[in-house]
Amino acid sequence: MNITSLEIESQPDIWRRSLDLLPDAVRMLTRPGERVLVIGCGTSAFVAESFALLREQAGFGETDAAYASEPRPWRPYDAIIGITRSGTTTEVIEALRGVPEGVRKVVVTGVADSPCAELADEVLLLDFADERSVVQTRFPTTFLFLARAALGEDVSALPAEAEAALAAGAPEAPEGFDHVVYLGRGWTYGLAQEAALKIREAAQAWAESYPLLDYRHGPLAVAHPGSLVWFLGAVDDDLARDVEATGAVVVQSEADPLVQLALAQLLAVRTAVGRGLDPDNPRHLTRSIVLP
Secondary structure (H helix, E strand, O other): OOHHHHHHHOHHHHHHHHHHHHHHHHHHHOOOOOOEEEEEOOHHHHHHHHHHHHHHHOOOOOEEEEEOOOOOOOOOOOEEEEEEOOOOOHHHHHHHHOOOOOOEEEEEEOOOOOHHHHHOOEEEEOHHHOOOOOOOOHHHHHHHHHHHHHOOOOOOOHHHHHHHHHHHOOOOOOOOOOEEEEEEOOOHHHHHHHHHHHHHHHHOOOEEEEEHHHHHOOHHHHOOOOEEEEEOOOOOHHHHHHHHOOOOEEEOOOOOHHHHHHHHHHHHHHHHHHOOOOOOOOOOOOOOOOOO
16 A cells, blocks of 8 residues: 555544644644734645634634745734644745744644744644655644644544544546546635645646635536536535536535545545556655755
8 A cells, every 4th residue: 555545544543643732732823812824835835724714713813824935015913823744845944034023933844853943933743743755644634633623623523533434435536537626615725725736746637626606607617527526625505516517526525624635635546546656756746845
């Protein structure tokens, strides 16, 4: 079995283990009224989007998300949270170096002695969730699981739900499918972007992601019998009927969005293997982007 599959299947146990860090996560992520910017690149940027919405909706204060690779005019934030599995991503390092004096810097990482960790005032270390595969799976889901717990959600049932779902396997795609679309709503739009990235990375497949209701505004035009359209963390029977009219297969589920993301990861690996690809080592990609 490939490494990525093993790391996907390990997620329920890793999620349980992360709750040992709950007091640290509460202290670092949930200071009431603090105005926060969350940054990352790639997977971490999508996780930042999801977390920012969750934090603000939970009432802890204004929370924005941004790509670390896209500098923006500085606003009066109280804290910046950098998400970086390796802690070596050049754009995150540069963004943290540019934070004004007096702004609290938190880094969420899998590597304790990394350059990003050294720039932080506080580090939420998820080294037990780090991966050997180039493709990120359990690191981002573990952070979001722990963050949801820190924000006050009851996530105690999710590891068991994930175990059962992973044992059952990912939904079946249409025979000979060549197109995958993930749709999310609210905080799950970040997950939809991450799910699409997984299948692009691992399987070199045509994958897209959109906010759920925006799918009718143009992208629906390319849906066809070879398309799989997955409503990730959202259910909309009216939209499902519109999509099914194109001949595409629609996936809707009441399962928790993080559990659905784990299943989307499985689909990406299954698709890669079916295409004769190595999901652990996608072409042109490395574990971290370190620029000269």
